[in-house]
Amino acid sequence: MQPYFARFGITGAQWGVLRNLHRAELEKLPALRLTDLSERLLIRPPSVTSVVDRLERAKLVARRDSATDLRIKQVALTPRGRQLVERVLEVHGAQIDAVMGALTPAEQTQLQGLLRRVENHLETLVLGAELLDEG
Numbered sequence: 001m002q003p004y005f006a007r008f009g010i011t012g013a014q015w016g017v018l019r020n021l022h023r024a025e026l027e028k029l030p031a032l033r034l035t036d037l038s039e040r041l042l043i044r045p046p047s048v049t050s051v052v053d054r055l056e057r058a059k060l061v062a063r064r065d066s067a068t069d070l071r072i073k074q075v076a077l078t079p080r081g082r083q084l085v086e087r088v089l090e091v092h093g094a095q096i097d098a099v100m101g102a103l104t105p106a107e108q109t110q111l112q113g114l115l116r117r118v119e120n121h122l123e124t125l126v127l128g129a130e131l132l133d134e135g
Contacts, residue, residue, distance in 0.1 A: 004095055008088055009058075013051045015088065016041050018060065021077045022085045031064060031074035042122050060084060 005015050020040045024032050034052065038045045052075055055061040060081035066072035077085065100108050 001095075001099070005088075008084060010060075010084070011051075013047075014055055014060075017048065017051050017055060017075075018077065018081060018085050018088075021061065021075065022082070022089075025077065025082075031076035033066070033072055033074055037075060039126070042119075042126060055081070 001012050005012050008015075010018070017037060020037055021032060024030075024036075032040070034045055034048055037052070038048045041048060052061060052063070056063060059078055061075050062078050063073045063075055066074055100111075103111060
């Protein structure tokens with residue numbers, strides 16, 4: 001998928017952040033904390049921070065103070081970032097169809113089920129790691 005995202009001037013990791021911020025907006029959340037992004041992406045906060053830094057330099061996201069806790073920074077799409085997400089989403093379905101075209105519909109369903117199982121397992125591992133960190 002890297003060449004596909006490169007057409008839009010972003011990496012796959014950057015798409016993950018942009019897409020999650022877009023989904024948050026659809027959930028009526030105008031911004032996410034870095035830790036929220038980290039949890040949604042199932043990657044460690046320092047990795048998210050470096051991706052957000054690059055997106056901020058490209059003016060696709062902006063950091064802002066939390067309304068309730070000034071120690072917390074939140075990340076939100078800029079209008080430019082939102083436009084980019086919308087451009088990608090216009091053709092993204094066709095790209096996914098092209099990638100998945102090597103599989104039969106039954107295999108695609110099976111793959112989606114397996115990926116959901118892996119996702120749930122990773123979430124369990126992350127939760128377990130967080131509990132260990134707190135303990």
